[in-house]
Amino acid sequence: MxxxxxxxxxxxxxxxxxxxxxxxxxxxxxxxxxxxxxxxxxxxxxxxxxxxxxxxxxxxxxxxxxxxxxxxxxxxxxxxxxxxxxxxxxxxxxxxxxxxxxxxxxxxxxxxxxxxxxxxxxxxxxxxxxxxxxxxxxxxxxxxxxxxxxxxxxxxxxxxxxxxxxxxxxxxxxxxxxxxxxxxxxxxxxxxxxxxxxxxxxxxxxxxxxxxxxxxxxxxxxxxxxxxxxxxxxxxxxxxxxxxxKIGASDSPGTMLVQVRGPERSGVAEVPLGTPLRQVAALAGSVGAGRNVKAVLVGGPSGGILPPSALDTPYAFGPLRAAGAHIGSGSVIVADDRACIVDLARVLTRYCADEACGKSIPCRIGTRRLSEIGDRIAAGTSRAGDLDLLTDLAADIVGSALCDHERLATLPLVSGMRYFRAELDEHLERGSCPAGVCHPMAMAASATH
Ligand SMILES: Cc1cc2nc3c(=O)[nH]c(=O)nc-3n(C[C@H](O)[C@H](O)[C@H](O)COP(=O)(O)O)c2cc1C
Ligand code: SF4
CATH class of the missing domain: 3.40.50.11540 (NADH-ubiquinone oxidoreductase 51kDa subunit)
Structure with missing residues (x-):
């Protein structure tokens, strides 16, 4: 079982x-x-x-x-x-x-x-x-x-x-x-x-x-x-x-099974739709003494990375989409302040690019290019114009393909840019990873201390 x-x-x-x-x-x-x-x-x-x-x-x-x-x-x-x-x-x-x-x-x-x-x-x-x-x-x-x-x-x-x-x-x-x-x-x-x-x-x-x-x-x-x-x-x-x-939210009645993961515990819970994301994330327990919630990944591998300021968003179809995420697979993952958002978005985008079936060119090539830009930013080798390219690509490939995977595959990077811009800029402009996760920046940073 x-x-x-x-x-x-x-x-x-x-x-x-x-x-x-x-x-x-x-x-x-x-x-x-x-x-x-x-x-x-x-x-x-x-x-x-x-x-x-x-x-x-x-x-x-x-x-x-x-x-x-x-x-x-x-x-x-x-x-x-x-x-x-x-x-x-x-x-x-x-x-x-x-x-x-x-x-x-x-x-x-x-x-x-x-x-x-x-x-x-x-x-x-x-x-x-x-x-x-x-x-x-x-x-x-x-x-x-x-x-x-x-x-x-x-x-x-x-x-x-x-x-x-x-x-x-x-x-x-x-x-x-x-x-x-x-x-x-x-x-x-x-x-x-x-x-x-x-x-x-x-x-x-x-x-x-x-x-x-x-x-x-x-x-x-x-x-x-x-x-x-x-x-x-x-x-x-x-x-x-x-x-x-009458149960749940007016635009999303009923309940849904949510897979909640956090530093303290993980499991499945039946959640009335419309419940504030904060309450759903709290089912995973606390992030521990001296730690803070940094982000909540909502929707699975092609999900949105939402900041603590979005925790009042109702867990429902419309509000999550407006916030830059989606209900997707019903997955809610809580990350504490040890996580690097650039790294998280990069890994998820790579997964989405690898899983794209390749039938439509905008998705096949577009998700691959997005993944490469994410890799460059995390490796400290980004090029001038990468951020503009990322923004344009993410906007252009949406709506031109055969299935929703293409649009959803852009969510990790797009939501990361929308909510964690300062952390992204640290990587782009200073070549440093504040969470000490990205390499070789993490190694370079530790060598100077
Ligand atoms: C990349 C991708 C993966 C999907 N995976 C699943 C899945 O594992 N299970 C599922 O029920 N729907 C999945 N869907 C959605 C289905 O295409 C379809 O919309 C759904 O099964 C319809 O059921 P519903 O009317 O109950 O939403 C996926 C969609 C996409 C684009
Ligand atoms: S949009 Fe869907 S059909 Fe087209 S390549 Fe991507 S995964 Fe395949």
Whole structure:
């Protein structure tokens, strides 16, 4: 089982994705009935409600009224995808649960699939019922052996109880769910690459439109959702869309699993969206006596590096983007004053450049050039005009490529320039690294002391 700590959160924070009783160890579920959290509704009550009381159109309307936005990073309204897929004439439709978890430093999706697998399966079944899909796929990393084992056990139990199979709960609707393993690099989490991988093809993003919701897997309308998006769906139907809309921020209702890392502790926590970043970062504990928080990296490898002055930013889609970061993989990493922002931005940009698939030239060449400039600044070998070049490049490559990786890859350097200009200038103008991290400047500085 994934050995990830579930962090304690305030008792009044809602538990939608990880019932508090599931906070302990993950284990293969014994059966659907045995999975009901203490005091909570039994698993699959949301699906029963969709089939018996709502029907497909009202189910989609309920998801729309809840304000649920995709947890895969971009925050696209879930119901819009469902409407697009349901409204596209086709011989079949598909729902895909994206459980790839591209960010190697974030285990949120794996934790969810291992501790609340029925919520993911039920969310898939509801989405399939709503859009008229008979085929659904849970895509997981090949190496996530424990997750696969738990999902297989949960799927077998759900099939045995009649929530998946030839006639779902007597509705006359068929649903086949398969667990598919995929293996690849960071970009494989991007939906069009994931769909290609599921077709057994080499993965590179596709031009959109058409979006997968109208033309996806094997040309069929395909709703792709992060596993957290799907896991919120049963709760919405059981408790009502209004109850969900009241949780979190008005532009980002609900909760999200956040992977918090700090000098004292790290783990996964379920956080109501809209919670001030300060409170989210505090889940990682304190930075220790005599130390200060220097920066918080929000969103994963292509995240924004935010200063302490941005800690009041609500952890929600719009505010984080305005601050120069994004929700991304749900990763929040606290760095203390021993960190060098130039070094951090440089390492992240290098990672993003290495992971760019290379299909679009502005991204392939642009991220590589950004990475080289970052390397030069950190090595004390920057050239005149490097800062202007960096600014122009970051602005020019955005919006000209096939997937969002290109824009996101600029965030570490752009946010670093925006918030930590004095530290950058120290590197550029004096050739010194105040944190003593960058080499050879760190070595040169220590030699003069
Ligand atoms: C470089 C890159 C990596 C991505 N990795 C993931 C991932 O690991 N998991 C995920 O759910 N979405 C990932 N996405 C977003 C997906 O493309 C897609 O928007 C998402 O799965 C849709 O689900 P949602 O509607 O629940 O947000 C990634 C996007 C990009 C550009
Ligand atoms: S933007 Fe970058 S990662 Fe995305 S398709 Fe183009 S080259 Fe590949």
């Amino acid at each position: 994934t050995d990830v700590a579930i962090l304690d959160t305030p008792a009044n924070w809602p538990a939608i994705l990880l019932p508090r009783a599931a906070g302990g160890k993950a284990s293969a579920p014994a059966g659907v009935a045995a999975s009901a959290p203490a005091g909570g509704p039994p698993a699959f009550d949301g699906l029963r409600k969709a089939i018996r009381d709502l029907g497909p159109t009202a189910t989609i309307a309920a998801i729309g009224a809840s304000g649920l936005r995709g947890r895969g990073g971009a925050g696209y309204p879930a119901a819009d995808k469902w409407r697009a897929a349901a409204g596209t004439a086709a011989k079949g439709r598909v729902v895909v649960a994206n459980g790839y978890g591209a960010d190697p430093a974030s285990a949120t999706d794996q934790v969810l699939m291992e501790r609340n697998p029925f919520a993911v399966i039920e969310g898939l079944a509801i989405a399939a019922f709503a859009i008229g899909a008979e085929e659904a796929i849970i895509a997981v990393r090949t190496e996530a052996a424990s997750t696969i084992r738990i999902l297989e056990a949960a799927l077998a139990a759900a099939s045995k109880a009649g929530f998946v199979g030839p006639d779902v709960q007597g509705s006359g609707r068929r649903l086949e769910i398969t667990i598919r393993t995929v293996q690849g690099a960071y970009l494989l989490g991007e939906e069009t690459i994931l769909l290609k991988a599921l077709e057994g093809k080499r993965g590179q993003p596709e031009q959109r439109p058409p979006h997968p919701a109208t033309r996806g897997l094997r040309g069929l309308p395909t709703v792709v959702h992060n596993v957290q998006t799907l896991a919120a769906v049963p709760w919405i139907l059981v408790h009502g869309p209004e109850a969900f809309a």
